[in-house]
Amino acid sequence: MTAEASLAVQLRGLRRVFAGRAVLDDLDLDLARGEFTALLGASGTGKTTLLRILGALDAPDAGRVLVPEARTVVFQEPRLVPSKRVLANVRLGLPRGRDTELRARQALAEVGLEQQADAWPGTLSGGEAQRVALARALLREPELLLLDEPFAALDALTRLRMQDLVGELCRKHRPAVLLVTHDVDEAVRLADRVVVLRDGRLIRDERVAVAHPREVADPDFAALRRRLLTDLGVAVPAPVLPASALPDLPTPELPTGAHR
Numbered sequence: 316m317t318a319e320a321s322l323a324v325q326l327r328g329l330r331r332v333f334a335g336r337a338v339l340d341d342l343d344l345d346l347a348r349g350e351f352t353a354l355l356g357a358s359g360t361g362k363t364t365l366l367r368i369l370g371a372l373d374a375p376d377a378g379r380v381l382v383p384e385a386r387t388v389v390f391q392e393p394r395l396v397p398s399k400r401v402l403a404n405v406r407l408g409l410p411r412g413r414d415t416e417l418r419a420r421q422a423l424a425e426v427g428l429e430q431q432a433d434a435w436p437g438t439l440s441g442g443e444a445q446r447v448a449l450a451r452a453l454l455r456e457p458e459l460l461l462l463d464e465p466f467a468a469l470d471a472l473t474r475l476r477m478q479d480l481v482g483e484l485c486r487k488h489r490p491a492v493l494l495v496t497h498d499v500d501e502a503v504r505l506a507d508r509v510v511v512l513r514d515g516r517l518i519r520d521e522r523v524a525v526a527h528p529r530e531v532a533d534p535d536f537a538a539l540r541r542r543l544l545t546d547l548g549v550a551v552p553a554p555v556l557p558a559s560a561l562p563d564l565p566t567p568e569l570p571t572g573a574h575r
């Protein structure tokens with residue numbers, strides 16, 4: 316197999332200009348099949364623009380875009396049709412028939428919502444609605460799954476559960492994944508690879524070499540987290556060392572009359 320055959324996405328010299336500013340500027344990116352990549356960048360650096368181009372929701376001004384036909388996007392908000400029940404939302408746009416229905420029910424079961432097939436979207440919690448959106452995406456068996464801050468609107472606990480679910484489903488179905496996120500910990504927990512966008516290009520492209528299960532307390536996790544936060548322009552305080560790790564320093568002389 317050639318290296319090209321294992322690629323799901325190939326971007327070359329990508330350029331996108333808005334109001335005279337090149338948001339993406341001569342950007343190259345390859346995504347391998349089955350690889351989970353997290354895309355980080357400060358606000359307004361062009362992450363969503365890149366994802367929209369990959370999803371054919373926008374077109375570049377220049378450059379070459381090779382992406383698979385089978386691709387789906389999950390957005391920050393679930394975008395369910397309120398007048399259709401959950402099952403109908405999951406199978407939306409697919410041919411009618413017993414087979415599609417069975418597969419849609421199976422997709423709902425995978426996200427733990429088989430009991431909610433007949434519910435209306437308006438009765439679901441935010442996390443449940445986002446799981447329906449995920450089931451809808453998975454049913455299409457995408458080779459490329461584009462996730463645009465899919466957990467951002469969820470409460471902290473639901474977000475952690477959703478991250479675990481998405482990680483598990485992606486390991487099972489093996490699409491190439493591009494996850495746009497602002498959350499450095501989320502990126503390090505989930506991704507095989509992290510890329511950082513700044514000034515129209517990728518300023519970091521790094522494999523996530525942190526052992527599973529990935530814990531924030533792991534020194535490799537903490538070190539990558541610091542590198543990424545620095546890339547994002549966030550001031551990172553120096554790690555706090557235990558007193559035992561500090562060198563013995565001479566006790567300073569106190570001025571006469573001072574009390575210890």
Ligand SMILES: Nc1ncnc2c1ncn2[C@@H]1O[C@H](COP(=O)(O)OP(=O)(O)OP(=O)(O)O)[C@@H](O)[C@H]1O
Pocket residue numbers: 333334338356357358359360361362363364365
């Ligand atoms: N359709 C458009 N017309 C004009 N400007 C646009 C358009 N889409 C995006 N932009 C501009 O391009 C820049 C990048 O936007 P984009 O949404 O891709 O950034 P982002 O990194 O996803 O930001 P955030 O993290 O805040 O969501 C922004 O300055 C935005 O205003």
